[in-house]
Amino acid sequence: MNSNSAAHLLKVEDVHKRYGREEVLRGVSFTMERADTKVIIGASGTGKSTLLRCINKLTDPDQGRVWLEDQEITGRRAPVNNIRSQMGFVFQDFNLFTHLPALDNVRIGPQRVKGIRRREATAVAQEALATVGLKEKAQSYPAQLSGGQQQRVAIARALAMSPKLMLFDEPTSALDPELIGEVLEVMIKLAKEGMTMLVVSHEMGFARTVADEIIFMEGGVILEQAPPESMFRNPQHKRTGEFLRKISDLYGESE
Amino acid sequence: MTAEIWSQVWQFTPTLLWAMLINVQLLLALIALGLVTGVVVALIEVYSPRPLAALALAYEWFFRGVPELVLLFLFYFGLTQMGMDISPFFAAVLALGFRSSGYQSQIFRGAIQSVPPGQLMAAHSLGMGTMKTIRYVILPQALRLSIPPWSNEFSAVFKDTTLAYGIGVVEIVRQARYISVRNFPLTLPVFILVAFMFLVLTYLGNWGLGRLEQRLHVPGLETHAKRGEAREL
Numbered sequence: 326m327n328s329n330s331a332a333h334l335l336k337v338e339d340v341h342k343r344y345g346r347e348e349v350l351r352g353v354s355f356t357m358e359r360a361d362t363k364v365i366i367g368a369s370g371t372g373k374s375t376l377l378r379c380i381n382k383l384t385d386p387d388q389g390r391v392w393l394e395d396q397e398i399t400g401r402r403a404p405v406n407n408i409r410s411q412m413g414f415v416f417q418d419f420n421l422f423t424h425l426p427a428l429d430n431v432r433i434g435p436q437r438v439k440g441i442r443r444r445e446a447t448a449v450a451q452e453a454l455a456t457v458g459l460k461e462k463a464q465s466y467p468a469q470l471s472g473g474q475q476q477r478v479a480i481a482r483a484l485a486m487s488p489k490l491m492l493f494d495e496p497t498s499a500l501d502p503e504l505i506g507e508v509l510e511v512m513i514k515l516a517k518e519g520m521t522m523l524v525v526s527h528e529m530g531f532a533r534t535v536a537d538e539i540i541f542m543e544g545g546v547i548l549e550q551a552p553p554e555s556m557f558r559n560p561q562h563k564r565t566g567e568f569l570r571k572i573s574d575l576y577g578e579s580e
Numbered sequence: 581m582t583a584e585i586w587s588q589v590w591q592f593t594p595t596l597l598w599a600m601l602i603n604v605q606l607l608l609a610l611i612a613l614g615l616v617t618g619v620v621v622a623l624i625e626v627y628s629p630r631p632l633a634a635l636a637l638a639y640e641w642f643f644r645g646v647p648e649l650v651l652l653f654l655f656y657f658g659l660t661q662m663g664m665d666i667s668p669f670f671a672a673v674l675a676l677g678f679r680s681s682g683y684q685s686q687i688f689r690g691a692i693q694s695v696p697p698g699q700l701m702a703a704h705s706l707g708m709g710t711m712k713t714i715r716y717v718i719l720p721q722a723l724r725l726s727i728p729p730w731s732n733e734f735s736a737v738f739k740d741t742t743l744a745y746g747i748g749v750v751e752i753v754r755q756a757r758y759i760s761v762r763n764f765p766l767t768l769p770v771f772i773l774v775a776f777m778f779l780v781l782t783y784l785g786n787w788g789l790g791r792l793e794q795r796l797h798v799p800g801l802e803t804h805a806k807r808g809e810a811r812e813l
Contacts, residue, residue, distance in 0.1 A: 383701055410707025420702035424721045424798045434706040437716055468800020479702075486706060 332394060334359045334521055335490055340379050340389030342372070349375045350386070351545035357490070360519040364532040364553075367542035368568065373525040374417075376542070377492050380523070381412045393489060410438050413483025413491040418499045419475040421467040427454060427478045428463035434486045446485075453481035457511050473504030477511055484515075491515070493524040527572050533557075541565045589769045592759050596770070599755035600777055603741040606672055606751065611737055613677030618684030623714065625685065626692050636685070643682030648743050651675040656747040672744035680737045687729045691722035724801055727793040734789065735782045752777070 333356040342350040349372040357363060365373045378384035380391050382398050382405050390399045398408045421430050432450035435441045441449065454460050457477035467475055476496055483491055493512065497505040509531050516522055516535035526532070532539055533553045541549045541556070541564075549556065549565045560566040624636040643651070656671035695718050703713040742753045756774050760767035 381705060383704060406704075406707040406709050408707075409705060412705075414702075414705035416698060416702060416705075418698060420696070420698035422699055422702070422717055422721075423696075423801050424724065433716060437712055438707045466799045482702075482706070 333357060333392070334361070334394060335380070335523070336390075336392040337376075337380060338390045338392075340376065340386045340391065342375050342379055342384060342386050349545055350379065350389075352389070353542075353545070353547055354389075355540065355547060355550065357521060357523060360521055361537050362516040362520075362522045362524070362535050363538045363540055364536040365523065365525045365540045365542060366527060366532070366568070366572070367548075371542045372545045373542055374494050377414075377494050377523065377525055380492060381409050381414055383414070406438075410434070410486055411489050413480075413486060413488035415476070415479050415483055415491065415493045415496050417495040419467070419472070419479045421475055421479055421482070423467055426464050426466055427459060427470070427481075430467070430478055431482045431485045434482060439486070449485050450481070453485040454478070456484060456514075457481045458507075471504060472500045473507045476500065476508045480508075480511055480515075490521045490523065493522065493526065495525050495527075497526065497528060527575075529569075529573060541568065543568075585765060585769055588763065589766055589773055592766070592770065593773065595759070596752060596755060596773060596777070599750065599752040600781075602669070602749065602751045603738070603744075604781070606669065606676070606741040606744060606749070607738050609673040610677035610680055610741070611734060613673060614680030614684045614733075614737070617678065617681035619688050619719070621681060621685035622688035622692055625689050627710070627714075640682045640685055643679045646679075648676065648679060648740055649746050651679055652743060652747050668744065668747045668749045671747060672741075672749050676737060676740055676743070680733065683733055683736075684730065687726050687733065688722060690729075691725040692718055694725060695721045721801060724793075724796050724798065727789060727796070731786050731789045734785055738782055738785065739778065 335357040337356070338354050340350050340353045341348065349370075353372075353376055355363075365376070367373055375384055379386040379389075380398075382391075386399060390397055392398070393408055393411060396408050397403055398405060421427075422433065425433065428447070428450050431453050432443075432446045435449045436443055436446035439446075451460065451463065454463055457480050459474060459477055459481065462470060462474060462478070465474075467478070470478065480491075480496075496512070497508050500508065505528070509528060512522070512524070512531065513535050524531075524536075536553050538550055539553050539556050540547055541562075543564055549561050551561070556565065557569060560569065621636045621639060625633050625640075628636075646654070652672060652675045655675040656666065656668055659666045659671060659674075699717055700713055703717045708716070741751060744751050745753045745757075748754075752774055756770045760770050
């Protein structure tokens, strides 16, 4: 059954997803190794977020298979919750639990999913909050935090599960421009510390700083995949070049 | 009404208070039954597949559509005729409790649906299954949001406990009737006293629920429409 024999950290094989008549993903395959950071770019509606959600099965792919190491999440009897608990997911609009202070938002995973004792889970949560620089906000409710702080708590919530892989779905798109930097800073730190990260984002500064590869998606497939510098300097497809120029104009090159 | 009449009524106050205790017991039992059943019905309506959800809606339709007294008769005489040895009190708890669950489920359904779907995705992404998500993410928010409308239901069913009179529960109205039948001049003052007791107790109940709401208050959870404002603080 296990055809992830090369034991990639993540292997995505021929994933398809259709919404009604529209086929959003039309056969996507790629792999990631430990400590890789890959950034997925592409125009809106090309299936980037759907792909990310197919990887942890928040969306069910119609076809194709996904492995985290040797566990296939798309398998018929796969322990989906268990495999999900090994992947962090950071959403565009944070999705913190409104009724819980920051610390409890972060602690709920280790305590309720992994079943770690409360005291230990608290220590894990405090450490995760410290990693994102929000130790002093442990008792604040989401509504009392800025967007940037909420997103950092959301990153801490994912981190507290000690994931093998973190998926980021446009983590800075819902933020005011002056709050983007603090979130990117945390993500850069994580990447440099060796976290395996798959990021849907148009932050080219981030991509150039830490991405091992950029994945350019168009029309539900991966059109091109290459390290940032070579993709910028020498795109293989005309569309890639056009798109890179367009977002560089829009977002600028700085962080 | 003379002072003498009121002093006679005064003698009966302890009797009436004891009878009121029956109404309070009835209230607590039926509202607890209605709460648990109402939450379950609401969860089924929101999260389960069509046929089951339709069944829950039919349940709601039935218990909201049949008059309380008819429900009381159906439960008491129905269950008795089926050979069950059921006390009027217990029949009243069932009839009024299930009826209340039909109203409470609508309160909870609205509150459950107002928890943003993104938070459910976030819970799933952590590896929480449906049950854990309901327990740790949905219900703590939905139940908080339900307190204000639930207070109305609380006052309504408290007054409805007097309908148990109809199947012979010796609750406060029946006790007041016993007193007034034997002492006709006391009829009006006795019922004024009964009315006064209900006014005081509903006031206390709503005050307590208001306190509970304050205690459980979480910034940003008033209603989700207000979240944007709260963030500015």
